[in-house]
Amino acid sequence: MNNEKPILNVEDLTVQFCTKKGTAKVLNGLSFSLRQGEKLGLVGESGVGKSVAAWACLKIIKPPGEIVSGKIEYKGENLFEKSENELISLRGNEISLTVPRAHSQLNPLLTIGRQLMNAYIAHSDLPRREAKKQAYEASINILDKVGIPDPKNRMNAYPNELSGGMAQRVVIALALINKPTVLIADDPTGGLDVTIQAQIIELLNKMVEEMGTTALIITHHLGLVAQHCDHVAIMYAGQIVESCDTETLFASAQHPYSKSMLSSVRDTGDQWGPEFILPGRPPNPMELPGGCYLNPRCPHATELCRSKEPPYVDIGGGHIVKCHFAKEGGVEYGK
């Protein structure tokens, strides 16, 4: 294991949404950490709590969600102990977020230039006039960098005048304008055409490399992870079920859920045949099964899996699997 201190460390994060219909347990002891300069891919199906995790890293939980327990440490300091003002100066400045479906994420009444400048000015200590001047320069600069042609004129464009790909680029520009330390890219390819997806990924990768940003890429797109991430964490029902470096995952994933994900995508290698695909869907966060959350879908489930939550086991070289059958060297199923 790498002993370097993580720059962002999420530990045992539990988030619940209390509604009239019941309590949805969206994150259930989510833990992962990001080291300086690393690119971590957080992978899971829709509805496993990926976006909630992304927003939680900024300590923003949309109501009626609540953080029940856990902590998030940024550079060793717990975000949950910080004041709202401290958090505001952190958001978009040190830790940034990009969001999918960019059109609805941009204020429809303001030009993209105005929105970029607002984001810049919000984190500038300079007197207003100078901050504005700098913000203008910085905005044009970042628009140019994210590949928006004719940035000077485009500053005056409104979000509704942009294509989906362009809007996504603007969101990336918004997230990167203050040169953050950590970038959280929530589903950066969501809602985009395949060709545009490739462009956006290329762009994100280029920007992150150039700026030396530490990145958390949240996606269901395994191909993207294979190409660009150093580490992968597979998420299921608000928990990490397996985490290791990217090559290890593609070569020898251990958790049945990871195997299922790998085999449901092409181009992940011949060894991931359709026999690994699990039946069923992720559980409803209001009615999580007892024991291991995967047990109703898992062909290897035993009485133990139905009654007891599995531990995290390091099977060697920092390859962590959350399964009762995981032991040093791999997973061996019993009877």
Place this chain on the structure above:
Amino acid sequence: MNLLKFIAKRVLIFIPQLFAVLLVTFLLIRLIPGSPAEAMAGSFATDEVVAAIEEKMGLDKSLTTQFVMYVEDLFHGDMGTSWYTSNPVTKDIAQRFPATLELITYSLLLAVIIGVFFGLATSFRPNSIGARLGKGYSLLAGAMPEFWIALLLIFAFYVTWDIAPAPLGRISLSISPPKTITGMYTIDALLTGNMRAFKSAASQLVLPVVTLGLCYSGPIMKMTRTIMSDVVNANYVWYARACGLPTKKVNRYVIRNGLTPVVTFIGVQYGYLFGAATLIEQIFGWGGIGQYAVSAVTNKDYAAIQGFMLVAALFCMIIYLVVDIIYYIIDPRSRA
């Protein structure tokens, strides 16, 4: 430049719209059973007398001829003569339109202030005193008919405490109205520096304006609250928070984006009030255009009805145009 083009386009559409309103009104009022000539002549008149009156009024001609004549007159600025007041309709309207305009403008202003304030309070500070007052108020507002509120106010402030003037018109009988410039007494009085007239006109306005303001602030408040609660949770507002924009700035996003649709709603209410203030005009002896229209309809006063409809239509069109211009300026999506 684009804005000018936009306005020009809209104004051009006014012409067919007004023409359609004119035509439909013209035909519809002639569907009211009974001839106005009969009404004028009285119940004992012989057929010959009625026919003579009809001829004088031009009602013996074909509908087409009548309509063409009316439109021709309109182009010369003549809206015909009211059979009931025997004044030219233009003169009647010029006198009554400013009265109503003055009343409903102040009323709407009051309604907007109350409605938007409470609407914002309930959505931004749901636990504040303002918000609680607002919630209680929104339950009451709309539950009571406006004429009833008017009578209550008159009873309390005029009859019981005698701090409001008698509900008899737009200015105290002992004070002569200010010189006519706009026709709106408060404004004319201010323009001519006639403070005595201003005071009287303003105090006459208080009760009817409060009545209408109270009634019409309810819907504005509910509208504001609904829209605000949507906008507070809009994706772009959350994303603005994620970008670390200070709370003040985020709130400004919410207010600006949320009030845009409220502008439309207020515009619609303004147009609506134009006719809906009639009851209040009646109670306060206002002599407004709504009263004029009602008596015109009951008296089958064709020219007066047509004149009212024309003015009402034009008024609404101008209001909607202004709303659209405001929209054009603040919402880029409307420019497509």
